[in-house]
Amino acid sequence: xxxILFRHNRPGRSVSFAEYRSEGGFTALxxxxxxxxTNEVQQSVIDSGLRGRGGAGFPTGKKWSFVPRNLPGPxxxxxxxxxxxxxxxKDRILLEANPYSLVEGITxxxxxxxxxxxxxxxxxxxxxxxxxLRRAIAEANGAGFLGENILGSGFSCDIDVHVSAGRYIxxxxxxxxxxxxxxxxxxxxxxxxxxxxxLWGGPTVVNNVESLANIxxxxxxxxxxxxxTAATPEAAGMKLFCVSGHVVNPAxxxxxxxxxxxxxxxxxxxxxxxxxxxxxxxxxxxxxPYFTIEQWDVPMDFDPVAKAGSRLGTGxxxxxxxxxxxxxxxxxxxxxxARESCGWCTPCREGLPFVVHLLEHIENGRGSxxxxxxxxxxxxxxxxxxxxLAPGAMGPLDGLLQHFEDEVREHIATGKCPCRN
Amino acid sequence: MIPENMRQELQNRIASxxxxxxxxxxxxxxxxxxxxxxxxxxxVEAAELLGLTPLQIEELATFYEMIYRRPVGRYxxxxxxSISCWAMGGETVMGKIAGLLGISVGGTTxxxxxxxxxxxxxxxxxxxxxxxxxxTIYNRVTAESAAELIEQYRNP
Ligand SMILES: Cc1cc2nc3c(=O)[nH]c(=O)nc-3n(C[C@H](O)[C@H](O)[C@H](O)COP(=O)(O)O)c2cc1C
Ligand code: SF4
Ligand code: FES
Numbered sequence: 001x002x003x004i005l006f007r008h009n010r011p012g013r014s015v016s017f018a019e020y021r022s023e024g025g026f027t028a029l030x031x032x033x034x035x036x037x038t039n040e041v042q043q044s045v046i047d048s049g050l051r052g053r054g055g056a057g058f059p060t061g062k063k064w065s066f067v068p069r070n071l072p073g074p075x076x077x078x079x080x081x082x083x084x085x086x087x088x089x090k091d092r093i094l095l096e097a098n099p100y101s102l103v104e105g106i107t108x109x110x111x112x113x114x115x116x117x118x119x120x121x122x123x124x125x126x127x128x129x130x131x132x133l134r135r136a137i138a139e140a141n142g143a144g145f146l147g148e149n150i151l152g153s154g155f156s157c158d159i160d161v162h163v164s165a166g167r168y169i170x171x172x173x174x175x176x177x178x179x180x181x182x183x184x185x186x187x188x189x190x191x192x193x194x195x196x197x198x199l200w201g202g203p204t205v206v207n208n209v210e211s212l213a214n215i216x217x218x219x220x221x222x223x224x225x226x227x228x229t230a231a232t233p234e235a236a237g238m239k240l241f242c243v244s245g246h247v248v249n250p251a252x253x254x255x256x257x258x259x260x261x262x263x264x265x266x267x268x269x270x271x272x273x274x275x276x277x278x279x280x281x282x283x284x285x286x287x288x289p290y291f292t293i294e295q296w297d298v299p300m301d302f303d304p305v306a307k308a309g310s311r312l313g314t315g316x317x318x319x320x321x322x323x324x325x326x327x328x329x330x331x332x333x334x335x336x337x338a339r340e341s342c343g344w345c346t347p348c349r350e351g352l353p354f355v356v357h358l359l360e361h362i363e364n365g366r367g368s369x370x371x372x373x374x375x376x377x378x379x380x381x382x383x384x385x386x387x388x389l390a391p392g393a394m395g396p397l398d399g400l401l402q403h404f405e406d407e408v409r410e411h412i413a414t415g416k417c418p419c420r421n
Numbered sequence: 422m423i424p425e426n427m428r429q430e431l432q433n434r435i436a437s438x439x440x441x442x443x444x445x446x447x448x449x450x451x452x453x454x455x456x457x458x459x460x461x462x463x464x465v466e467a468a469e470l471l472g473l474t475p476l477q478i479e480e481l482a483t484f485y486e487m488i489y490r491r492p493v494g495r496y497x498x499x500x501x502x503s504i505s506c507w508a509m510g511g512e513t514v515m516g517k518i519a520g521l522l523g524i525s526v527g528g529t530t531x532x533x534x535x536x537x538x539x540x541x542x543x544x545x546x547x548x549x550x551x552x553x554x555x556x557t558i559y560n561r562v563t564a565e566s567a568a569e570l571i572e573q574y575r576n577p
Contacts, residue, residue, distance in 0.1 A: 086503035086542035117439075124487045125543050127556045165446050165485035168541055182442025182471075184480050200439065244505035244546035251547050286504055286542075316546070318505050332507045340541065342484075 002229060004217050004238045005210070006254045009097045014132055017139040020100040026145050028216035029104050032111060033153040036219075041112040045215060047223035049236030053090075054080055054171075054208030055285065055313050056388075057302040066195035067113050067203045076199040077110050077118040078180065078206045082164065082171030084123055086286040086336055087316035090240035091209040093252040095129035099136035103159065105215035107146060110157045113205055118159045121176055124166035133161050168340040172387055173206040174198075175342065186344040187387040210240055232258035235301040239312075243269050245319035246276040258304070262296040265319065276321035280403065284313025286333050287392030289399030290326070309402065311395070325419035326404040327411055330396045331359040337393030345386035351378055352393055359397075362408060365415040372408060376401060423455055423466060431470055441471045445481055449488055458489040486540060494529045494536040496574050499553040502539040505546035510563075514550045515539065517564040521571055534575065 008015040008023055020026075032041050046061030067075060079102065083091045095102065106118050122130050137159050140146040148156045162180060164170050170179045174188035177199050198204025214237060218226045227236045235258035242252040248270030255264060261283065265271065272278055280290045283300070289310040291298065298308045305312045320329060338352035355378050361367045379398045382390040400408065410418050423431075431448055438444040448470055452463040459467075459482050468475045482488045489497070500506075500515045515526065519537060522530050529536040545551040548560035552567075559570060 083544055084541055087505050087546050088542070089544040089546050092544045123544070124485075125553060125558065162443075162446075165450060166487040166541065167485050179446075180443065181440065182445035182481070184484050242547060244549055245508050250549075282504070318508065318546070320508060324508065329504065329508070332502075332504055336503055336541065 001256075002238075003254050004226075004229065005094055005101060005213055005240065006097065008100075014096060015098045015100070017100065017136065017143075020098065021143075024220065025100055025216075026104055026140075026143075028219035029107055029111075029145055030151060032108055032219050033151050033155060038112050038114065041108060041219065044218055044223050045112070048218045048226040049223070050211065050214055050218065050226070051236070051302055052208055053210035053214075053239065053315070055085070055287075055311075057312060060207060060211050063195065063207070064109070064113050064205060066193070067205060068196060069114060071203060074117065074200075074202050075113060075115050076202055076204040077106065077113060077115045078173075078176065078199065078204060079106055079118065079120040079209055079212055080171060080173065080176060080206055081120055081122045081126065081129065081209045082168075082176065083126070083209075083314075084166070084168040084171055084340075085314055085316065086333070087244055087282055087318040088242060088285045088314040089244075090242040090252050090315060092126055092129055093242065094209060094213060094240060095126070095132055099129070099132040100140075101213040101216055102209055103133070103136045103140050103146070105212035106159055107140075107150070107157055108215045108219060109205070109207065109212055111155055115205075116156060116158070118157065119180060119199075120159060120161045121170070121180060122161060122163050123170070124164055127163070130161055130163050137161070167342075168336075169342040169387075169389060172389065175387070176206060177204065186342050187389075189386075229256055230258050230301070231256035232299055232301060234258070234303065235299070239300070239315050241300070241315045241317055243317045243319065245281070245317075246273050246321040246324075247271065247319050248273050250319075255300075258299040258301040260297045260299055261291060261317075264300065264317065269319075272319070272321060276323075278319065279322045279324055280320045280326060280399075282316070282318040282396065283310050285316040286318075286336060287311070287395040288313045289395050290403055291399075292403050294403075310399065323419060325363070325417055326400055326407050327359060327363045328417065328419070330400045331356065331363055333396045334359060334393055337389060341389065345390075347382055347385040348387075348390035348393075351382050351385075352390065354378070355382075355393075355397065362411050363417055365411065365417065367408075367412040369409075369412060371412070372401070372405070422462075423452065427451065427455065428470070435470060442473065445471055445473070445478070446485070449478070449482060449485075453488060457495070458491065458493050492529070494534050496534060496554050497536045497538060499538050499540035499543070501541070501543045501545070501549070501551045501553075503542035503546075505542070506549040506551055509549040509561075511550035513564060514552070514562050514567055518552075518567050518571065521568055535571070 051057040175185040179185035194204040253268045
């Protein structure tokens with residue numbers, strides 16, 4: 001199968017600058033600076049159908065087009081490598097294998113948008129990725145692919161690496177902007193959107209690592225080629241799926257967008273581990289409603305997954321077997337969100353601990369029928385919170401009530417968890 | 422008090438930032454590495470270096486998972502308790518370590534060697550259960566390998 005982001009991978013180590021270049025690395029940047037206008041680069045990305053890989057799936061080229069080009073003062077680009085959503089580790093795998101595609105992709109994006117200074121925001125715990133990136137940036141600088149007057153084109157660009165100190169909400173784009181400015185990372189109100197008013201008040205694009213790392217290949221091979229790497233005509237491009245849980249081979253794979261869930265689990269993942277049967281999975285990270293065996297054939301692409309009642313999210317597939325208690329799994333997930341709530345708005349700050357409290361009651365055999373209704377109300381109400389963290393927290397709870405209401409009721413009726421002996 | 426060369430290094434870091442505040446996390450991390458945790462003295466020093474008030478530093482320090490505003494042991498063991506690690510038996514690992522160290526989660530051993538803390542997903546979900554000590558992440562931790570690991574840190 002053709003690989004895009006993983007094509008330069010070396011077993012057990014990261015690819016070197018010389019190897020990346022000898023395999024066509026940085027030719028996209030050369031081509032763009034020599035032969036393409038900034039608009040043409042942006043248009044290629046629009047035509048490629050690339051949708052954001054950070055969770056929301058917003059079309060990348062379209063996001064760039066929202067940036068006003070006529071305002072005075074600097075514009076900014078931020079690459080989001082906070083990646084703290086449980087079940088998600090694709091950006092780390094990518095950057096440990098190859099930091100160069102991202103550096104080249106960021107430079108191309110900066111050229112398209114007219115950005116002089118970009119930041120890569122990296123979570124605590126990804127120190128190796130940060131080391132690789134700092135090295136890659138220095139090498140690119142040395143070779144004239146970054147810094148002043150790149151390849152004699154008149155375009156200049158610098159990239160800084162910021163390593164955070166660990167907090168999930170920093171991944172939310174407006175909270176990230178506050179974090180980068182050295183402020184407490186509470187989200188900001190939208191609108192104004194960052195594209196208009198972001199970092200230090202200037203127009204700012206925030207893009208995920210995987211989104212940006214795809215850009216060089218779109219420029220080199222053309223939007224049509226990129227689109228056609230997907231498994232279905234509606235989908236565009238490849239996707240990094242990072243799998244964890246009860247499968248034989250839980251790893252990160254680059255697969256065509258639109259590949260059915262079941263094929264991913266049976267194929268690259270090697271099926272369920274011995275003694276395990278598939279019960280459910282989180283299809284796209286901790287904030288996505290569960291899929292069950294009924295969704296086995298759903299193509300893993302943004303729209304089909306949404307149509308099936310969940311979200312493609314980050315592409316982090318967490319697989320659970322028949323012995324997993326879905327109430328306990330949901331409790332674990334909502335507890336994570338309650339702990340990571342930034343505390344800014346009341347529905348999330350107060351509501352999530354309350355949901356945790358109810359789920360604890362049910363899991364411990366002290367639940368009552370009315371708790372189910374109260375939980376349903378919360379799924380609705382927490383959508384009113386200030387940012388997307390609280391609605392995200394309600395994803396698995398929504399899935400629990402959609403697919404496993406019987407299991408919840410069994411906890412309540414028998415006064416104990418049926419999965420624990 | 423921090424040594425003069427460290428002060429100079431931090432001042433250079435701050436000077437290279439777009440605004441002083443942008444360097445706040447780096448400054449807090451350096452001070453934490455120096456003192457072992459972000460002491461009251463470190464908060465005041467960070468504030469002076471960055472031209473902020475101690476309260477503004479406090480606001481940041483208490484926000485981040487990996488900035489310690491209370492004394493911790495020489496090695497902080499962060500055990501991931503998020504969903505993939507949970508599914509693969511992370512709770513058992515956490516219980517085992519707490520038992521071996523004779524402390525509860527959040528506690529520090531009497532000899533000041535270990536602090537045990539739960540943490541968010543470490544981005545190592547395919548190799549779960551996972552824990553982190555310093556900058557090192559350990560894969561597929563079992564009750565047995567956790568015991569060996571602690572022994573290694575006790576008698577390096
Ligand atoms: C609580 C929360 C955490 C998030 N964490 C991340 C993250 O770690 N990485 C990321 O790329 N996007 C994250 N996002 C999504 C970002 O807000 C933003 O949509 C994304 O970085 C845009 O990049 P893209 O368009 O390339 O996908 C998070 C959103 C929320 C609400
Ligand atoms: S929803 Fe939660 S994380 Fe988002 S602003 Fe409100 S309190 Fe903060
Ligand atoms: S859930 Fe533990 S490392 Fe991701």
